[in-house]
Amino acid sequence: MNTSKKSQGIQLLLDLIQNYLDDNYVKQYLEDNYVKHYLMEIIRYKNKIKFILNKTLRSMKYDMKQPLFQDSLLFYAVYVFFWEKKNLKKIKKELLLLSLNREQIQYFQRFYDRLSYFNWEIALKGKNEKEQLSIQKAIPTFFINKLLPVMSLDDIKLNSEKMDNQARKGYFTIRINSEIDLDEFENKFKYFNLVRDEIIPKTIHIPLKHKSKIITTHFYQENKIIIQDKASIASVFLMDPQPNEKICDLCAAPGMKTRLIAQLSNNKAKIVALDFNWDRLKKIRPMMQKTSSKNYHLVHGDGLNSPIRETKNAFFDKILLDAPCTGSGTFSTHPELKWRQNQKFLNQNVFLQRDLIEKAINMLKPGGILLYSTCSFYPEEGELQIIKVLDRFEVEKLPSWISPSYKINNSSFRGAGRFFPTIHKTNGFFIAKLKKKNSN
Ligand SMILES: C[S@@+](CC[C@H](N)C(=O)[O-])C[C@H]1O[C@@H](n2cnc3c(N)ncnc32)[C@H](O)[C@@H]1O
16 A cells, blocks of 8 residues: 555544544445454444543543544554554554644653553453453443343353454355356365355355455356355245245345345245335345346335235235344444444334234234244344244244254243354344244
């Protein structure tokens, strides 16, 4: 990178960090990989960085007056000091690119020196085990508290760590279109250490370091391969879409699963894909063009007050309800969601899910299948939703490669299961497959 490009890069990064700190997060504009990497990392570890920063600033307040520069520079400095062990000489080169004045540089040098005196044992004194875990591993306390009834503290820690590490050095998963021969594809990319999924056909895991190369291939650019989490692929795979079935994808956008429903039914299922959000919904059409499926209708509307006419109630053989949720299982790719977790956000989602489930039941034929899923760890968005409607369904046992659901009242649900980052190398994900009783 030449100097002016570097200078633009670091300035853009600091502006974006500052925007995030000021609550104006604009992730969709991130195209520069260097900027994206640092921004995501700093957001991922926000509470830990803030803790170190506050302790350090407090220790400086008697001997240095803080000159005016944005907090973002201090957040960046803490990150590169602790996570990358970058020394002052190296970071000074970047500071010079920012045209700081002498007073600011002096202050920064002092601050950077002080970071080396930071001591975890002293800093965490008086904090209980949960608080220490939250700060040291950057896990939201709300997340810890919600999961403690169903998971050990150690499992919470391991799953969180796995999500954080997965973003840097894990695997990503692709699903390849039916027209591509798997052996040929594997042969073409044999130097990439591809791992074929043991269960789900046409699904391959690839080390993350090759992602930038994969997305420049014509396979990706022409939508012949899709990057998708294995748990998401599994939910459609379990629904088992068949030719001529009438299938509703009730929260469909941006259509990753709609596309898979079409593919798995050899483009012969009759699909209605509905979503509330037009900007996301309109992305489905170009994606579906690649499947050569013409058997689908996009419906822009509210699933709770569906524009699908009442006379068409009890119309569908299968409904996929991949419900809106807190995203607490997706911190790997959405670290910004870590710091949005709270009771109000959870309640909003729980109420919406409950009503959408009710609507889905009404639209399902007797004997029809409801596949309900959320990318969340919370039992409130999984087991505790399903328990409310269980008497209207027969449950079908899920395959043993899916982990059992959490135990509620000492037993897990036969028709429900979970994916965990630690076990399946996926997002945290809940799945339930339920068959509507004929008497309903
Ligand atoms: C988890 S995402 C769905 C992802 C999608 N199934 C896929 O695999 O690409 C949840 C979706 O629900 C939609 N949604 C939220 N509330 C809705 C409502 N009341 N009616 C219909 N869609 C809604 C959101 O716009 C969002 O696109």
